[in-house]
Amino acid sequence: MVESTYSPRLRTAVVLCGAGTAGAYQAGVLRALSEAGVKVDLMAGHGAGAVTALCAAIDGGSRLWDPAGPWASPHLGRAYRWRPAFRLAAAGCVIAGVVLVAPLAVLGLAAAIYAVSLLASLVGLTTVAMWLVDLYARASGVLFHPPIMPTLVPRALVLTVLAVVIVIVAAAIGAARHDPARRRLKGAFWWRLVGAPLTADEPAGVLLEVLWRLVRGGSSEPRPVAADLGRRYVETLTENLGQPGFRELLLAVHDIDSRRDLVGGLLGRDVQAAFQAGLGGLSPRAAEIVEWTGPQRALLVDFLTASLRLPFASPAHVAEFPADSYWRGERHRLSDRPGLPLRLVEEAAAAGVEQIILVSATPPPAVAHGLRPRPLDLRGRMGEVLQGLESSALHDAYTAATARFSGVFVVRPDHNPVGPFDFGGAHDDDSDRRMTLRDLIEQGYGDAYRQFIEPIVAAGDRIEAV
Numbered sequence: 513m514v515e516s517t518y519s520p521r522l523r524t525a526v527v528l529c530g531a532g533t534a535g536a537y538q539a540g541v542l543r544a545l546s547e548a549g550v551k552v553d554l555m556a557g558h559g560a561g562a563v564t565a566l567c568a569a570i571d572g573g574s575r576l577w578d579p580a581g582p583w584a585s586p587h588l589g590r591a592y593r594w595r596p597a598f599r600l601a602a603a604g605c606v607i608a609g610v611v612l613v614a615p616l617a618v619l620g621l622a623a624a625i626y627a628v629s630l631l632a633s634l635v636g637l638t639t640v641a642m643w644l645v646d647l648y649a650r651a652s653g654v655l656f657h658p659p660i661m662p663t664l665v666p667r668a669l670v671l672t673v674l675a676v677v678i679v680i681v682a683a684a685i686g687a688a689r690h691d692p693a694r695r696r697l698k699g700a701f702w703w704r705l706v707g708a709p710l711t712a713d714e715p716a717g718v719l720l721e722v723l724w725r726l727v728r729g730g731s732s733e734p735r736p737v738a739a740d741l742g743r744r745y746v747e748t749l750t751e752n753l754g755q756p757g758f759r760e761l762l763l764a765v766h767d768i769d770s771r772r773d774l775v776g777g778l779l780g781r782d783v784q785a786a787f788q789a790g791l792g793g794l795s796p797r798a799a800e801i802v803e804w805t806g807p808q809r810a811l812l813v814d815f816l817t818a819s820l821r822l823p824f825a826s827p828a829h830v831a832e833f834p835a836d837s838y839w840r841g842e843r844h845r846l847s848d849r850p851g852l853p854l855r856l857v858e859e860a861a862a863a864g865v866e867q868i869i870l871v872s873a874t875p876p877p878a879v880a881h882g883l884r885p886r887p888l889d890l891r892g893r894m895g896e897v898l899q900g901l902e903s904s905a906l907h908d909a910y911t912a913a914t915a916r917f918s919g920v921f922v923v924r925p926d927h928n929p930v931g932p933f934d935f936g937g938a939h940d941d942d943s944d945r946r947m948t949l950r951d952l953i954e955q956g957y958g959d960a961y962r963q964f965i966e967p968i969v970a971a972g973d974r975i976e977a978v
Contacts, residue, residue: 518867523865535561571758727741
C-alpha cells in the first residue's frame with residue numbers, strides 16, 4: 513500500500529473494521545493513538561468497531577484497553593456460543609448414538625472374551641477359559657434378554673429422540689414469543705425450528721454495560737432500557753461535542769429487509785448539513801441515513817446490538833423505526849455486513865474528512881506457500897470465511913479512500929491467529945504458544961506504533977518542525 517503524508521492540521525477519521533475479537537485489536541490501536549496524541553475528529557465503525565467507536569467518541573476509550581475492561585470479562589467466554597437448543601440437541605444425539613452402539617460394543621466385548629478364553633485354553637489354563645466363557649454367557653443372557661436390550665434400549669432411544677424434538681420445538685416457540693413477527697412467514701414450519709446456529713446475547717451484554725457506565729457517570733442506577741440508554745448517550749455526546757476527548761460519530765449496519773446499508777451519524781454543526789443533504793421526501797438517501805439528533809436517537813443501541821449480529825451465523829436484530837421517520841414505524845431486521853467499511857469511507861468523505869486511518873484485525877492476504885492449517889470445527893470455518901470477506905472489504909475501502917482523501921493509512925496485523933469467534937484465545941502455530949485477547953490488544957498497540965505513529969506521525973512532526 514502506498515504511504516501518504518500525515519498532517520495533524522487536517523480533519524481526520526478513524527474507521528474501525530471487523531467483527532468479534534477484532535474489537536480487542538482495535539482497543540490496542542486506539543490506546544496507541546491516544547498516547548501519541550493523534551488528533552481524531554471522527555470515529556466510525558461497524559461490527560465490533562461499533563462499540564469501540566461509541567466509547568472513543570465520548571472520551572471512554574481507556575475502558576476498552578483497561579486490564580479489567582470488557583475484553584478481559586469472563587462473560588465473553590460465552591460469546592457467539594451455539595444456541596442452547598443446538599447444544600442440548602447435540603447432547604441428545606450423542607446419547608442416542610451411545611444407545612445404538614451399545615449392542616455393537618457388547619459384541620466386541622464378546623469377541624475379546626472369546627479370544628482371551630481361547631488363548632487361556634491353549635496355554636493350559638482350562639479353568640480360567642471356562643470361567644471367562646461362563647462370565648460372558650451370564651452377561652449376555654442378562655443384556656440380550658428382557659428387560660434390558662430388547663426393552664430398555666429401544667425405549668431409551670425413543671425417549672432421547674423425543675427429548676431432542678421437544679427441546680428444538682420449545683426453543684422455536686420461545687424465539688417466536690421473544691420476537692413475534694408481524695409479517696407472514698414464508699416457508700415450511702420446520703425451518704423456524706432450525707434458525708441461526710449462534711447466539712449473540714454475548715458480547716452484547718458486556719459491551720452495553722461498558723457503554724452505560726460511561727454515560728451514567730457517578731450514578732449507581734441500573735442500566736435503563738435500550739431506548740433510554742440511546743437518548744442518554746446522544747445527549748452526553750451532543751452537549752460535549754467539541755470538547756477534548758469528544759468526537760463525531762458514524763456507525764453502519766445492514767438492513768436485511770430493505771437491502772440497504774444504514775448509516776447513523778452524530779456530527780458537528782458545520783458538517784451536519786452535508787450529511788443531511790438529500791434527506792427530504794422519499795429519496796434513497798433518506799431511507800439510509802439515521803440522524804441521532806432527532807427522534808431516531810432511540811435507535812443508537814439498536815445499531816450497536818445489530819453490529820454484533822453476524823450474517824447467517826446469528827439471528828438478526830429487530831429494530832422498530834419511529835413513526836415519524838422514513839420507515840413509518842416499520843420493524844426491520846438489522847445485522848453487520850463485512851463490506852460496510854466502503855460505505856463508511858464514503859460517508860466520512862461526505863462529512864468533510866481529509867485523511868483517514870483504517871484499522872482492521874485481519875492480516876494481509878496469503879502469499880504463495882503460505883497456507884495455514886484448515887479448521888475442522890464449524891465455528892472455525894465460519895470465522896475463516898468471515899476473515900476472507902473482511903480482508904476483501906478492507907482492500908475495497910482502501911482503494912476507494914485513495915481517491916477521496918489526501919492521506920490514507922492502514923493499521924493491521926502481519927499475522928493474527930485469533931479468529932473472530934476465538935474469545936478464549938487461540939494457539940499460534942508460528943510461535944507455538946497460546947494467544948489471548950490481552951495479547952491481541954498489545955499487538956494492536958504495537959502495530960499502531962510500528963506501522964503509523966513512528967514512521968508517519970513522527971516523521972510528519974519532524975518535517976513540519978523544520
